[in-house]
Amino acid sequence: MAKPSDILIIGAGIAGLYTALKLAPRPVTVLTARPLGEGGSSAWAQGGLAAAVGPDDTPNLHFADTMEAGAGLVDPAAARVLVDGGPAAVEDLARLGVPFDRAADGSFRLGREAAHCRDRIVHATGDQAGAAIMRALVKAARAAGHIALRERIVVEDLLLDQEGRVGGVLAVDIARSERMEIAAAEIVLATGGLGGLYAVTTNPVQAQGHGLAIAARAGAVVRDPEFVQFHPTALDIGADPAPLATEALRGAGARLVDRQGRAFMTDYHRAGDLAPRDVVARAVEAERKAGRGAFLDAREAVGAAFPEAFPTVFAACRKAGIDPRTTPMPVAPAAHYHMGGVKTDLDGRTGVEGLRAVGEVASTGVHGANRLASNSLLEAIVFGGRIADDLREADLRAPRRAAAPADRFALAPKPAPAAALGVLRAAMAEGCALIRSKQSLARAIETIRRLDEAAETTSGLKNALIAAELIAQGALMREESRGAHFREDFPQTEKEPFHTEIAADGSGADLGETP
Template sequence: MSADLRSFFGRPIIIGGGIAGLMTALQLSPEPVLLLSRSLLGADNSSTWAQGGLAASFGEDDDPAMHLADTLAAGDGLCDRDVASRILQAAPKAIEGLAGFGVPFDRTPKGSLSLGLEAAHSRRRIVHAHGDGTGREIMRALIAAVRSTPSIVVVEGVEARRLAVRENAIRGVWASCSIGPFFFGSRRVVLATGGIGGLFLDTTNPWGSCGQGLALAARAGAVLADLEFIQFHPTALDGPERPMALVSEAVRGEGAALIDETGQAFLQSVPGAELAPRDVLARAVWNHLADGHHVFLDARQRPGPAFARHFPTIASACRGAGINPARDLIPIRPAQHYHMGGVAVDSFGRTSVEGLWACGEVASTGLHGANRLASNSLTEAIVCARWVAESVAGTPARRTRPAFANVYPPPAPIPVRVFLSRALGIVRDGEGLKAAARALLPLAESKDGVSDPAAVGLMIAVAALLREESRGAHYRTDFPHHATAARRSEITLEAALAAARELGHSPSSEGAK
């Protein structure tokens, strides 16, 4: 095995087997690439679970400028306009490229792409594959393409535990699998393992998505951005199952309504009602639940009998809960869904650490701002994968020496879930954030499996504490209004640890002991 590993030294390493990782590997072809996936490709990742589609301006009544305007409005002042414009202009061609890999996008009888409507979009511009099975169908096509590409070596069942860094430059990846630890030497590494849902009690993400990519970057000394912005989807299927099944807002785009147990449509005062931006709608649903109500999605009339045909994945989840959406109300509640923050990157996906790139949900490009516009995330992943690959390919390969593999325990996020769910949910306040930071500090400084999830949670808590305003998905009851100036946030693990230690010595904390 060690001889085989030595033969891979110097290849670009991609960490993550979702859409961002697979697309980056394919775009790098024919350059030899090593792709590490902690599970079998297509299993236990958010990409496969993605019900929403890809947003792009294909319609005759649409253009990239309109798509940009909707993105900026949803982002609540924090989008990077230039980055967003560049990504959205490239989106239609990138989606056509996916069709070339065999993704069976839904089409009209005339053969054109069938375009759906989702929240905060002013036009129908959402491209789907097999209704609500878009992520699954994209993954199926990309996995087949990767497995048939000789230059891509896929190593499954291997989890990256640390990045080897010397003088702020990447030297390789320490990883672990069932038969032991290994070191993969490389000066070019791409992080494509995103998602933090496993750090929350209520989530639509796989339990295994515990912010590993953020932890890898943070331990390597990278700068992270906008960590406080966490999107809660307003309509997750309310029941005992965890993770929770998502009820895509495409259902609302087809006319389904939100009502409470009295039958009241309680969103009359919310601009946009069912199709308001996700942060606005999630807070409205959360507040109605907090007032003692139950909330349901009523799809009995629209889409009605066509529900199972348009949304087979959601219909299956509902059947498992004893619900027929064409006849019954669907109980819903908000759940953690997407992380707008991530590793700070430039327009080519380069991080603050030399030789380290990030792509997909793990990256913070500036597209999403304070609140992601629906279905922009898959679009971002496929567009940025090409630019990341071009940057990696344009960086000369240099030799790196083998190193002994350090053993780091696998992530154990269970203790962290309670702290983050309590303090970093839809509604936040300063005292709760301080309490979470103090509780997470000793866990982040420990040497066991809880250390990395706690470090990620700590950075999010400190970033949220430092943002003394409410903007997008970040809402604080003690600072309910916008600050005068909009600003993106940046943080490192070292700075977060120092801030938490300072909180531990503050007069208020001494009095609480």
């Protein structure tokens, strides 16, 4: 048993690092599977942070946009916490050294993205907000005396006592290829998303929903796992992961056009290119399937300013031999963000004693069926701060005799084999992506279970398979179309919104059949 930690945070993206920093002066240990600042989705976030800091904006307007985008499933209390905390979150990040873009008078330079009624996206160095925030948080975390950073540690499972309370983690030290148990009084999951389960994604391939899986095995409720947001404008250049063409481009006036140069979004929604993401994604897919193609044309809106205004997108285009100043960019939908997750309350509690969740792995209630653009970074900051405030002075005692489920030790402590992961990603892209049906979902689940029975199943593959099946089972249960979830066999939207909730028994055994 490794040295106990009072509070253990799993994951070192924006959610995990910010939570750790705000816990000061309480000691906290942060575990990360890769070197600090590498491998996660946080640094790839291009759009920025949504917050009502403009002179013509208010938290009430931000609240209304958030509620509207979520297609009936946003929790009003959670949305109110989010939007009210926005301005303070931006100011706190600025104090930590995040170089937000500013106008000549010192005010924040704001952009607009889909479904926002005001310019309220705070950017940093153009399209590099996530990277800029991560650099500031990594620097602060390395300098913080209360934070112990343990890199290249992969968490496989949670340790549970006989009453089902979490008391630590089962992990693998990559450098030594050794399993170990780390005791803790409180665990905060900040493990990110699951886009890597799909063949086409804007996320790192390593983002395979492992945090979702280990929480489900511990008995946490997983809410609305079927709601996977597909970004409509990933660059269609054959790269894996697919580079993202940020929505801020359309906020700046770029247009979606077909191969003939005809702008098509007004055919699909009154808001045109700034329609909600689920609408835009399905429109792009429809144009591609019809053979007309889909391209993002920023020649007039951005033009010569592209290298300075959107350096990340410009670099990706140039690497693929495209000059976006003179040529429209080919785009396609790609798995981008998970709106579902481990169900939490407003302070991150999951319902499993000793376990909290923050960031993309959590379902706080702010995203509903369709995340409002750039609310995700804000959620990580606002709710990470709330968790830290709640835990800073808490009286925590780690339970005795917490142990990992016995079935975990039958699996090799390794990542998913490349071949098996490739089969899984293809099955999810074919059966559980933008457009779904009972038949397609059944095929995906069949593949998942076949892979689970294979001799080469590892602990990494096991967790990926659990996360994938949670998505597919949630999609089967939701016999309607709502937000990012579209069933071609159930295209209608039910009048009364409802949540999908899935829970195991907390024994650590396989999830098996979903109710």
